[in-house]
Amino acid sequence: MEHMPPASSAAAPFTPLDFQLVLLRRMADHNPVLVEDARRELGASVADMREANRRWQAMLHSRRARAAVSRYRSVLGEPEATVRRPVGDLTCEALLWPVPLWPDLRFEVLLAPNNAVWNEWLIRAPGAPAPALRTLADLTPWSCTVDEAARAFAPARPLEGTAPTRWRLAFTAPDADTGEPRPCVAEFTWGLLQRVSFPTG
Template sequence: MGFGVREFELSLMHRMRDLNPERVEEALGDMGASRAELRAAHARWTRMLHSPRPPKGPRRLLGPPSYAGTTSMGSLTCDVTRWALPSWPGLEFEVLTGPGGEVWNQWFVRPAGPRTFSFDELVPWGCVVGDVGASFPGAVHLEGQAPHHWAVDLTHEGATYRARFVYGLCQRIDGP
């Protein structure tokens, strides 16, 4: 059995379950997938990443990307590759790789660039890290508490809130 888009989505959701188990359960129902299938996809993905011969990037697993190009980061140029995934319409999963082919970052982005949201529009699975930064000038980016987690502190009506992300996709907003 091949590892394709469905299995990749499930492996991403496994980590998202850390912060938003209810939304993941809803998505599993929408996909007709079980928790056992979610765990199996994650276990298989982990085994592939740590095998002596890991797959040569997502392109081999996900098929042709919706976008492939390069971008400069300081004095280095990295490859940018993105895939549209059915569970997250309007967003794409982006992988940045360095000159030696090593993965520098992987997360969801809005392909046309960040969108501006009001505070009430910041909903789980509806915005990405770049959107929050564009919507709330002065937002402070923080590392998350686990691999592929990210946080952004933002101020709304004088109160500080923390937007929590997994793979760059908003999972929840914590606040006062």
């Protein structure tokens, strides 16, 4: 793929490529090899990824920071789809954008009725087949989203994330070899599975 590094100038537009590098930067702690491969697929350097993350953080914490939904529209353009989604007793609006790195996923921004952003993460694209999740062996990095793991291994219990943009789920899943149920904790970044750990004691 042709190398198109993110511009380093603060005045340059922040592009969808830059945003994908931001997603990858948050995943690098758990899966550096996968992130490196994806970064190369995008034709970006480590410096490009650092700069994209620096600029993103600057946008988030600027005194003149725009509302989250406006920021996403300015970076990603108009959403590919807008979906009405019930959340409890409320009906929310979900904005979906394609993410070229993961063609079967979409980046979703969930808006409350007052237009506040309730959630920002990766979900399965509408109409795309969900992964078959039957045992712990199926829970490989980047294989599924939060909702998919929660449905496959219900009942799953949400846990506090270790950092912003991170989620954790506690559930029991069958061991691939023995079939015995085993308690575990699945960790997600931007809604995408990063790793599974096993509580001790």
